[in-house]
Amino acid sequence: MSDTDVETTAAPDEAAAPDEGAVTGADGTGREDGAESLLVQEGDIAADYLERLLDIIDFDGDIDLDVENDRAAVAIVGGNLQALVGARGETLDALQELTRLAVQQQTGVRSRLMLDVSGHRAARREELQRLATETAQRVSDTGEPSRLSPMNPFERKVVHDAVASISGVVSESEGDEPNRRVVVLVER
Numbered sequence: 001m002s003d004t005d006v007e008t009t010a011a012p013d014e015a016a017a018p019d020e021g022a023v024t025g026a027d028g029t030g031r032e033d034g035a036e037s038l039l040v041q042e043g044d045i046a047a048d049y050l051e052r053l054l055d056i057i058d059f060d061g062d063i064d065l066d067v068e069n070d071r072a073a074v075a076i077v078g079g080n081l082q083a084l085v086g087a088r089g090e091t092l093d094a095l096q097e098l099t100r101l102a103v104q105q106q107t108g109v110r111s112r113l114m115l116d117v118s119g120h121r122a123a124r125r126e127e128l129q130r131l132a133t134e135t136a137q138r139v140s141d142t143g144e145p146s147r148l149s150p151m152n153p154f155e156r157k158v159v160h161d162a163v164a165s166i167s168g169v170v171s172e173s174e175g176d177e178p179n180r181r182v183v184v185l186v187e188r
Helices: 034-056 087-107 120-142 153-164
Strands: 006-008 062-068 071-077 114-117 169-174 181-186
Touching: 034 062, 034 071, 034 087, 087 114, 087 120, 114 120, 120 153, 120 169, 120 181, 153 169, 153 181
Parallel strands: 071 114
Antiparallel strands: 006 169, 062 071, 169 181
16 A cells, blocks of 8 residues: 555444353353354463463463453563563564464464553553544544554554544544554544
8 A cells, every 4th residue: 555545444333242251052052152262262372372482581470361352362461571562562562473373373263362461552552542532522623634643553443443433533544554544534
């Protein structure tokens, strides 16, 4: 895509969000859905991989597993883990990609798991949601589009989702990686 190419992200369909936990079959049994089972397996594989990695680099941390928004969610929590986050989350992004590859190697399926370390992504999500809300309000008040700083795909999705929940404004992505950014505009 060139700098002038634009990708619009639609609001997620809230009705499609599955319950977190076991999905019951049509007969009311407590069977786990096949997709849910695969996500749990991804989480287990990721946890094993990350535990081995933490042992190798001599870091202490506990690993929490969950399934959120049709993804395995893996969190490393504990003491001083800032080195696993790195500047602007770059080390965390790389660690997430390595973990996804480890899962793919064992399952044969491309993983979309999300990795968080010491709540970094959760805090960043809140910060981005505030930024999106403030930017959307400013755009709504002035009618002028606002281009945000370049962001990684996770950050752009958080902003797109937050803007999608506000009437009268829309968001688009423009540019090429690593300079791809969100633009907030008045809805036409």
